[in-house]
Amino acid sequence: MTKKNSRRSFIKRATITSAVLGTSPYILTASNDEIIALKRSYDNTVYSANDHINIALIGSGIQGIYDTQSALKVDGVKLVAVCDLYTGRLERAKELWGDHLFVTRDYRELLELKDIDAVLIATPDHWHQTIAVAALKAGKHVYCEKPMVQNFNEGQEIIKAQKLSGKICQIGSQGMSSLGNEKAKELYEDGAIGDIVMLDMYNDRYSAEGAWQYPIPTDADPNTIDFDTFLGKAPKVPFEPTRFFRWRNYKEYGTGVAGDLFVHAFSTLNYVISSNGPSRALATGGLRYWKDGRNVPDVSITLYDYPKTNTHSPFNAAFRINFIAGSGGGGGFKLIGTEGEMEIGQNSVTVNRSKLNMVPGGYSMISFTEEMQKNIQKEYAAQENDRKSQLTTGKTTWQAPKDYKGAHYDHFNNFFTSIRTGGKTIQDPKFGLRAAGAALLANESYYKRQPVNWDPENMKLI
Structure with a gap:
């Protein structure tokens, strides 16, 4: 459907009387705020023990635990093994999920286990590609945390390994499968905001934890932590527990605010508007407050250019992160178009x-005579009356119900359903590389102190 025809379709539905509001989720009323309930139905199949998908967790840190807790809420899934380089996390895994678990500090031992169907990779970013490729070659399905890669040149190896293995590979920007994203895509394609002209994304934080100053356990030493393995391909440095437990603060192991936070926004944006991503980025920022040894900025502003495609007009995107926001914090993600704006969250969408x-x-008008002013006003009044007959105004919110299982659950449900049915995941490696690549452009521009260009179709720097 062309954008012009979809806009006409939206306007037609948007002007239907509110009497049929319950059966037409597309309606926007003229003056009153409306809240419309979103719905999600799930397959209620109950699986026997023999039909379970056995999973293993590689990287049992903060995100790894949250991932596993969400994964285990999906029926027919069982955790059988956990890998981590810190022995305290292996002990914690048994506290959470039972003494029956196979635990190891060597992920290769885990990949050799025949009863494991899928692995969840929640390691530091610089290990994503190595472990994902090894797992796919070992015949395991893979759920890999975002960003899919730490560097641009790593993505093609995962794409190739997934294709050769025939296994499912889902990238873990968990908001991707949310009710909010699903409804936003539907509304955008139906012309709800006209042609997109700008994206405004921001994430403000005002806490040490929000700025990645995570606690360090009192037993952290070279005996409880395999620090050399943690370093991997990164430069060798003496044992330093801060680097291990606060790895996001170092560009050698993580991808900074762009890889951690921008990538979620790019996943949503590219999905909603069916885009392959931006073509240019210009970043600035700096380390303003959290001068704790980290070498990544705590304030970041990046401007992106999106080229014209069959699914969207050319537009600009502004991404802003502030880890020392004296306002107290908050965030937003808003698409702004020629005829409206759409604010997107995992549980709601507001147009x-x-x-x-x-x-x-x-x-x-001041420079014209009184008579000329009257003539001009009459001419504009005729045009305005015609416009009012075509365009409705007002605010409508689509809201997930209170019992909604959540975006994280939905993302894992999509992953496991794809494994069982051989279907497509919502965020495969190509999609994951395009989202990660767009985010990594911010780092490339920041450290080079210049604009950088990107080929979103072929997923490479220009």
Whole structure:
């Protein structure tokens, strides 16, 4: 459907009387705020013990635990093994999930286990590609945390390994499968905001934990932590527990705020508007407050150019992160179009359509005679009456129900359903590389102190 025809379709549905509001989720009313419930139905199949998908966790840190807890809520899934380089996390895994677990500090031992169907990779970013490729070659399905890769040149190896293995590989930007994203995509394609002209994304934080100053256990030493393995391909340095437990603060192991936070936004944006990503980025920022040894910025602003495609007009995107926001924190993700704006969250979507003022006011009329002003006003009044008959205004929110299982659950449900049915995942390695690549452009521009260009179709720097 062309954008012009989809807009006409949206306007037609948006002007239907509110009497049928319950059966038409597309309606935008003219003046009142409306809240419409979103719905999600799930397969209620109960699986026997013989039909379980056996999973293993590689990297049992903060995100790894949250991933596993969400994965185990999906029926027919069983955790059988956990790998981590810190012995305290292996002990914690048994506290959480039972003494029956096979635990190891060597992920290769885990990949040799025949009863493991899929692995969850929640390691530091610089290990993603190595372990993902090894797991796919070992015949395991893979769920890999975002960003899929730490460097641009690592992505093609995962794409190749997934294709050769025939296994499912899902990238873990968990908001991707949310009710909010699903409804936002539907509304955008139906012309709810007209042509997109800008994206505004921001994430403000005001806490040590939010700035990645995670606690360090009192027993951290070279005996409890396999630090040399943690370093991997990164430069060799003496044992330093801060680098291990706060790895996000170092570009040698992580990808900074761009890889940690931008990539979620790019996943949603590219999904909603069916885009392959931006073509240019310009970043600035700096280390303003959390000068604790980290070598990545705690304030980051990046501007992106999106080229015109069959699914969207050319537009600009602004991404802003502030880890020392004296306002107290908050965040937002808003698509702004020629006829409205759409604020997207995992559990809700709000569309606000305003009236575009095309009528000149006193400022621009002052140089004309009184008679000419009347003639101009009459001409504009005729045009405005015609526009009012076509365009509705107002705000409508689509809200997930209170019993919604959540975006994280939905992402794992999509992953395991794809394994069982051989279907497509919502975030395969190609999609994952495009989202990661767009985010990594911010780092490339920041450290080079210049704009950088990207080929979103072929997923490479220009």
